[in-house]
Amino acid sequence: MIQTWQSDQSHSTAAEPVISARQLNHYFGSGELRKQALFDINLDIYAGEIIIMTGPSGSGKTTLLTLMGGLRSAQEGSLKILGQELHDASKQQLTQLRCNIGYIFQAHNLLTFLTAKQNVRMSLELHEEMFDRDIDGMSVAMLNAVGLQQRVDYYADSLSGGQKQRVAIARALVSQPKIVLADEPTAALDKKSGRDAVEIMQKLAKEQGCTILLVTHDNRILDIADRIVYMEDGRLADNPETTIAD
Amino acid sequence: MFRNLFRKTPLAWFQLKREKNRLAVALAGIAFADILMFFQLGLLDALFESVVKPYTSLQGDLFLINPLFESLNVVRSFPRKQLYQAAGAKEVESINYLYVGQGEWRNAQTRTNQPTMVFAINPHNSAITLSDVQAHQNELKLLNRMLYDRAGAEHFFGNVVQELQQSGSVPIQFNNFQVEVVGTFVMGASFAANGNVITSHSTFLRLFPTRKPNEIDIGVIQLKPGTDVKQVQAAMQSELKSVLILTHEEFMAHEKKYWEATSPIGILFGFGAVIGFIVGTIIVYQILYSDVSDHLPEYATLKAMGYSDGYLVGVLIQEALIMAVLGFIPGFVISIGLYSVAAAATFLPIGMTISRALLVLTLTIVMCAASGGIAMRKLQSADPADIF
Ligand SMILES: Nc1ncnc2c1ncn2[C@@H]1O[C@H](COP(=O)(O)OP(=O)(O)OP(=O)(O)O)[C@@H](O)[C@H]1O
C-alpha cells in the first residue's frame, strides 16, 4: 500500500488525482455469507491518464469499477472521485456524480427503441445547460467521430455488435465526462472492431483530456495504456505499475 | 427547467411506438374496458332517465301529488278540490290533472296480460304535450279509445303498429274491457311497466271502476308568465298542507330518488363498470410490466448514466397516460356507435353525455396510473451495479 502511494507521488505532486482510493475494502453478503471482495485498495489516477486494469476472473475488477462509478456505495475506507468522498455519500449525490462519468459496458446496453442519435442525445440531456446548444448536431458530430455517419438514424438493434459498441462509446464521450469507466468493452467484438473501438476511445479521450479506466483481458490492447494495474484476489498486486513506453 | 421539457427525447412515446403490436393490444384492451364502463354507466343513466320519461312530456310549472305518491309505480290519489283550492291563487293561469294507473293489456296473440301504465288526460286540453298525442286528442273524446306507446316491445303487446296502419284502429282487451287503439305516440319503456297507453279521464274511470272521479293523481298548475315559481310554490305549500307541491325538476328528482332507493340496478350496473375498470387495470399493468422487464438492463443503464429514479418513474407514468388517452379515443367513438344501436333497439334514452365522457376518461387515467404504480415496483429492481 505504501509502495503504491509512493510511486504515485512521483507522478504529479501538484494536481489532485481525479480518482483516489485509500484502504478501500468491500464486502458482499452479510452474516455467515459475508465475503470480502476487495482488500485494502490504494490507487490514485490523474487527469488524462489511460489506465488498464487486468487480472484473473473473479479478482474484483468489476467491483472496483462499480464503486468508482458510484454504482455501489463504498463501505469501508475512503474513495474520492472528482474531489467528492463516496464513503457515506447519499443516493442523490451518487446519481449526481454519475452524470459526470461516462460508462462503456461489455454489453452495449443501448436503448433498443431509440436510434443511434437519440441514444447519444440521452447522455447530453442529463445536463440542463446542453439544451442551449445544438444537441442533435453534437450527437451527430460524435457519431461521425466514431465513424458512424451513415448510421445516425438506425435503431440500435439494427446495428452490428461493433457499431453498437461505437454508439456506446459516442454516448459515453459526447458530454465530455472527466472520467470514462469501461468494463471489457471489446469482449463481445472481433479483433478488428475491438481494436478500432479502443483506438477511437483513446483518440477522443486524449482530445478531451479525460481519464479512462479500462478493464480488459485482451492483451492486444494493452499498448494504448499509460499505466497498467493488476488485480488479484481482491488486491492490487504488489508491483502493479508497468508503464508502457509510448 | 420546464423550458426544456419539450426538447427532451420523449422516451415514453418512443418506447410505446417501437412495439406497435404491443401498443395495439394495450389500446384495444383499454378501449374495451372503456366501452364496458361506458355501456354500463350509460345504461344506468338511461334507466334512470327512462323512469322520468313520462314527466318530460308533462307541461306545467307546479305539480300537486299526495305525499305518499312515491313513484308512477306507487301512486296515491288526493282530493281534486285541493287542486281547485290552489287554482284560487292569482298567479295561476290554468290547471289540469291526470289519473295514473297500472292496467293489464291483453295480448291477443300470446293470450298474456302485460302490465301497462295508463295516463288519463283531459281530451279537451291534454297535460301531455307530445305532438302525437295532441294530434289524436279529438279521437280520445269518444269513450273507450286509447293511444298506444309504440316503444313497447312487440313480443309483449302484439303487432299493434302494423295492424293500426292497415285498419285505422285495433280492438284490444284492457282490464277486461273492450277498447280501441286509435293512434300511437312514443314515451319509452321503463322498469315501471312494459309499456304505456294514454286515454281520456272518462275512459280511465271505466277501466278502473274502483277509482273515484274526484280523487286525482297528478295536479298540474300553469302559472302566469313571469311569475316567481319558487315563491308561489312556497306560498301554496303553506296553504295546502296535505299535498306535496313540486316544481317540474323536483317532480322528476322525486321519481329518480324512488328508483335509486328501491332497485338494485345502481349496484348491478355499477358493478359492471367496476369490472371494466379492473379488466383495464390488469391489461395496462401487463403491458407496462413487460415493457419494464424487457428493458430492465436499459433502464439500469439510464440509472448508471445519472438519470434518477424519479425520471424513470416519470417515463412510466407518461407511458400510462399516453395509453390512457390513446385507448380512450376509440373506446369513446365505438361507445357512441353502440349507444345509438342500443337506443334504437330498446327505446331507452341512451346516449353520450359530456359528464360521462369526462368520468370515464378520469377513470381511464386513474386506471393507467394505478397500473403504472404497480409496475413501478419492478423498476426498483433495475440496479445499475448489475450491468457491468
Ligand atoms: N453482486 C454480488 N454478490 C455477491 N458476490 C459478488 C457480487 N458481485 C461480485 N461478487 C463476487 O466478488 C468477487 C469479485 O467479482 P468481480 O465481478 O468484481 O470480478 P471480476 O474481476 O470483474 O471478474 P471477471 O473478470 O470475471 O469479470 C467474485 O468472487 C464474485 O463472486
Ligand SMILES: [Mg+2]
Ligand atoms: Mg468483471
